[in-house]
Amino acid sequence: xxxxxxxxxSMEGKIYVGTDVISTRLPLxxxxxxxxxxxxxxxxxxxxxxxxKYFQNAEIYVLSSGEENKNFHSLNAILEKMAGAGMxxxxxxxxxxxxxxxxxxxxxxALYMRGISYVQIPTTLLAQVDxxxxxxxxxxxxxxxxxxGAFYQPCEVLVDPTFLNTLSEREIKCGIGxxxxxxxxxxxxFDILEQNLGKFSDVTFWKNLISTCIQYKVKVVEIxxxxxxxxxxxxxxxxxxxxIELSSVLSHGxxxxxxxxxxxxxxxxxxxxxxxxxxxxxxxxxxxxxLPPHIKTQSFDIETNAKKTLLDKKNREDHQITxxxxxxxxxxxxxxLPFEKYKELLFAVxxxx
Ligand code: GLY
Numbered sequence: 059x060x061x062x063x064x065x066x067x068s069m070e071g072k073i074y075v076g077t078d079v080i081s082t083r084l085p086l087x088x089x090x091x092x093x094x095x096x097x098x099x100x101x102x103x104x105x106x107x108x109x110x111k112y113f114q115n116a117e118i119y120v121l122s123s124g125e126e127n128k129n130f131h132s133l134n135a136i137l138e139k140m141a142g143a144g145m146x147x148x149x150x151x152x153x154x155x156x157x158x159x160x161x162x163x164x165x166x167x168a169l170y171m172r173g174i175s176y177v178q179i180p181t182t183l184l185a186q187v188d189x190x191x192x193x194x195x196x197x198x199x200x201x202x203x204x205x206x207g208a209f210y211q212p213c214e215v216l217v218d219p220t221f222l223n224t225l226s227e228r229e230i231k232c233g234i235g236x237x238x239x240x241x242x243x244x245x246x247x248f249d250i251l252e253q254n255l256g257k258f259s260d261v262t263f264w265k266n267l268i269s270t271c272i273q274y275k276v277k278v279v280e281i282x283x284x285x286x287x288x289x290x291x292x293x294x295x296x297x298x299x300x301x302i303e304l305s306s307v308l309s310h311g312x313x314x315x316x317x318x319x320x321x322x323x324x325x326x327x328x329x330x331x332x333x334x335x336x337x338x339x340x341x342x343x344x345x346x347x348x349l350p351p352h353i354k355t356q357s358f359d360i361e362t363n364a365k366k367t368l369l370d371k372k373n374r375e376d377h378q379i380t381x382x383x384x385x386x387x388x389x390x391x392x393x394x395l396p397f398e399k400y401k402e403l404l405f406a407v408x409x410x411x
Pocket of ligand 1: 188189191192194289292293
């Protein structure tokens with residue numbers, strides 16, 4: 059088991075990675091009374107024995123799976139169930155599932171009695187490499203992703219790659235989207251992916267990169283927990299990705315792959331990304347996109363997509379689109395474009411895809 063510490067101004071949390079983390083850490087964490095679990099129906103059915111074993115005395119809230127349920131209605135239902143079950147300030151919440159469960163479970167923990175302790179148990183590749191670490195919690199509102207939330211760190215994150223054995227190819231691909239993002243930031247990871255383009259369909263290859271991604275993220279979050287500067291790098295590809303996700307049937311990770319593809323091309327066209335490096339990065343992104351299941355190039359409407367980017371919370375001014383983009387190996391930058399220019403570039407890069 060590998061232990062990674064994450065120290066911020068508000069607390070010091072631990073992230074444990076390994077196939078023994080559940081059996082080693084969970085009995086210690088659940089030994090106290092009044093545990094509350096947030097999970098989704100998909101995970102609950104698949105891992106019934108796990109819940110029966112570790113959470114037999116806990117209250118369990120089972121959310122319907124899907125991003126569309128990451129809203130105030132569900133959040134309210136979770137909080138009401140916590141209150142109804144007599145959860146106290148000393149109680150602990152466990153978020154067992156993918157990004158949606160982690161985001162909404164974390165927010166419920168942040169709000170209940172002004173904040174109770176919580177543990178992330180991510181069950182998807184995307185949640186293991188990215189969303190369970192760093193304390194971002196949120197729900198969506200009015201068609202805008204993650205617009206209501208809090209930075210609130212889990213006391214522990216238990217990352218057990220065994221959970222990934224039940225994931226579909228599509229869910230693995232979603233996680234790969236975030237790992238490719240880390241490759242655009244970290245030169246070592248970039249080299250690993252570039253040298254292993256032929257191994258992209260091997261899940262073990264990705265499992266072995268989980269802790270590298272977490273370590274990178276921890277470094278960034280320790281410098282800038284509340285995304286005032288450095289942490290903005292973790293949004294590479296995400297401005298366009300969030301808009302794609304809101305205007306198509308693509309999942310978050312699939313949208314991240316497309317967002318990175320389009321934004322890297324825009325950065326090349328705008329002259330802010332070094333040409334040779336940008337082309338090498340595009341090769342990695344293309345390799346990931348071509349994994350099954352195939353994402354149709356025209357899965358999203360580019361006009362609708364462009365309009366949705368105006369709603370992105372990364373934008374600092376009206377009618378300006380702000381993107382974190384790859385600049386050179388191991389380097390990134392902020393590219394801010396007037397909306398009309400963004401739209402023009404988006405159409406241009408989409409047309410020659
Ligand atoms: N997923 C990006 C971040 O945690 O900042």
